Amino acid sequence: MPEKKPDFDLPGPEIIAEPVTPDAAIAFWKQRAKLTDDEARALGEGAKQRAFYVTGLARRDLVQLVSDGIQSALENGETLEAFRERIAAAIQAQGWHERRVELIFRTNMQTAYAAGRWKKIQAVKASRPYLQYVARMLRTRPSHAILHELVYPVDHEFWASNYPPNGFRCHCHAVSLSARQVEKHGLTVQKEMPRPGVWTDPKTGMEYFVHFPGADKGFRNNPGKDWLDGLDLKKYPDLNKKSYEEQRGPASKRPAPVKTYAELEDGIRSRCGHFASNNGILSVDFIKDKGCFMATWCNGRFKISTHTHSMRNGKTFNAAEELKNAWNKLAEGKPLTWEEEYACESLWHEITHNRQKNVLLGRNTAASRYMETVTQWTARRTYHEMLESLGGKAAHQTDIKKNGLGYGYWIRNFDRLLDVLGVDDSVMLPFMQEIITTLPMDKYGKALVDFLSKESGVKKSAVRAALSGTKEWDYEKVLRDATLIQ
Numbered sequence: 024m025p026e027k028k029p030d031f032d033l034p035g036p037e038i039i040a041e042p043v044t045p046d047a048a049i050a051f052w053k054q055r056a057k058l059t060d061d062e063a064r065a066l067g068e069g070a071k072q073r074a075f076y077v078t079g080l081a082r083r084d085l086v087q088l089v090s091d092g093i094q095s096a097l098e099n100g101e102t103l104e105a106f107r108e109r110i111a112a113a114i115q116a117q118g119w120h121e122r123r124v125e126l127i128f129r130t131n132m133q134t135a136y137a138a139g140r141w142k143k144i145q146a147v148k149a150s151r152p153y154l155q156y157v158a159r160m161l162r163t164r165p166s167h168a169i170l171h172e173l174v175y176p177v178d179h180e181f182w183a184s185n186y187p188p189n190g191f192r193c194h195c196h197a198v199s200l201s202a203r204q205v206e207k208h209g210l211t212v213q214k215e216m217p218r219p220g221v222w223t224d225p226k227t228g229m230e231y232f233v234h235f236p237g238a239d240k241g242f243r244n245n246p247g248k249d250w251l252d253g254l255d256l257k258k259y260p261d262l263n264k265k266s267y268e269e270q271r272g273p274a275s276k277r278p279a280p281v282k283t284y285a286e287l288e289d290g291i292r293s294r295c296g297h298f299a300s301n302n303g304i305l306s307v308d309f310i311k312d313k314g315c316f317m318a319t320w321c322n323g324r325f326k327i328s329t330h331t332h333s334m335r336n337g338k339t340f341n342a343a344e345e346l347k348n349a350w351n352k353l354a355e356g357k358p359l360t361w362e363e364e365y366a367c368e369s370l371w372h373e374i375t376h377n378r379q380k381n382v383l384l385g386r387n388t389a390a391s392r393y394m395e396t397v398t399q400w401t402a403r404r405t406y407h408e409m410l411e412s413l414g415g416k417a418a419h420q421t422d423i424k425k426n427g428l429g430y431g432y433w434i435r436n437f438d439r440l441l442d443v444l445g446v447d448d449s450v451m452l453p454f455m456q457e458i459i460t461t462l463p464m465d466k467y468g469k470a471l472v473d474f475l476s477k478e479s480g481v482k483k484s485a486v487r488a489a490l491s492g493t494k495e496w497d498y499e500k501v502l503r504d505a506t507l508i509q
Contacts, residue, residue, distance in 0.1 A: 091297065093131045103128050126191060133188045138246045141186065144199050148177040151199040153212060156185070159194040165231040166239070167195050169222040174200065174210045181216055183245050190239035276414035280354040284309040284329075287347050291325075291370070295409060299323060299377035300460075309343050316342040316366075316429065319373040321381040327370075340428065342366050353415045364410075364419045365427060371406035372398060372429065375459065382464045392494060393468040396437050399430045401455040404448065436493040436501075443507050444479035444486070481507070 092109040095101060101109075106128050119127075144154065158171040167189060175181045177199075187195035205212060217236040223229070237243070278294050281287045288307040296303040302323035312318070312328040319325045329343040340362060349363035359367070375398050384391040403424045407417035417423075427434065441451060458470050471490060476483040485505045492501030502508045 134246050151201045153200040153205055155198045157198055165222045165233050166236050169233045169236045173213055175213050184243040185237045186245040189242045277354050278413050280351045298374045301377045317369050317373050319376050321376050353413045361419045368406040371409050372402040375402050379459050380463045390465050394464045395430050396433050397467050403427055433493050436498040440489050446478045
């Protein structure tokens, strides 16, 4: 082997939290199925290579929490300290020590970046058709050190099982080389897989016989290659198209089942908190409140009523019980009833409030009605995002859009106004989502009038009159008085 190492163009895996957007690493991470330890143990090696799991971690919500922490670190260039704070619930539940947390962080960050680098390597292999294995050579395990400076073609089978990282705390990496670099440095391109042999520590002179040169057990794969090329299904008979979809599909997103409201609160906080962009979800109180299904102070604090409400249609609705039932059905992959799905929509409504720029509005004022109309109308059209993140489907969304319980006739009247003005949902929804995150609540009324007037060509005075009348039961009269219909 040559003594002089060539310059290399790709960063080593120890650079794991760069303040850049690592698109390829993020894309790789998002496609991994999130599995508990028990679920992973039940799979063969093929499916495991497509999954994210942590040994000993049995709760699905904690698996998701740790995975989300890794994804956030990739997206935002976060440090180990930030990751530790994000997964505090998992650390507390599992009793992990500092070294374990660091091991989880560094191993998975390295794997994601390695997959991203492999994508870059494939993109330039026409001009840089070789890779050189580079070990750090500082307290390096002999099975890795014996590979130091070996050069193989990019598409050689060696890289399918030895592309680093090749073990826990592995600092090896691969360097892409052009044919000119290989020739300049007098490197030998290997053709055969490495064989057992003796490696001599250059510092101590100690000799080690290496029976199995290369990656440690559990690391004998190339995550980037599997990601880009797909797994060889003949090599991994446990993984076929159907089982892969099961691992990557809704089953991998399901929440943990709950027995108590306290467990439900934990689940909501860990699985839905990222949607509430103001402060996350800090607390969820279950109380017997006859005045509402759910409520929030727009600061991360929620309350959900355990009271059974009697509805005008003769049915009853208990928001807390329906939501708990929905959560457990989502955990089992079962379809939701209309009431269970509506409880999820109600939670999403309160989560939407926690993305808004809060302003103190008086009760029963026009400003509060406009604010709730914007929130409710938007929530009915977007709550499927939360259900899908939990592995479910919004099967009743079409009916809930029209017949949802909260602020029912306000929304029906507003829909009637949009119909009269000829403004389609596809045009209205992006505008609603924009003002929710950009405007103070007390500015919604003016924004609605301006937007609807512009889209419809109707005078602002007529739109304003019709919008202010959405509280009336006889809305057709309101529209006639505004000269919008005959």
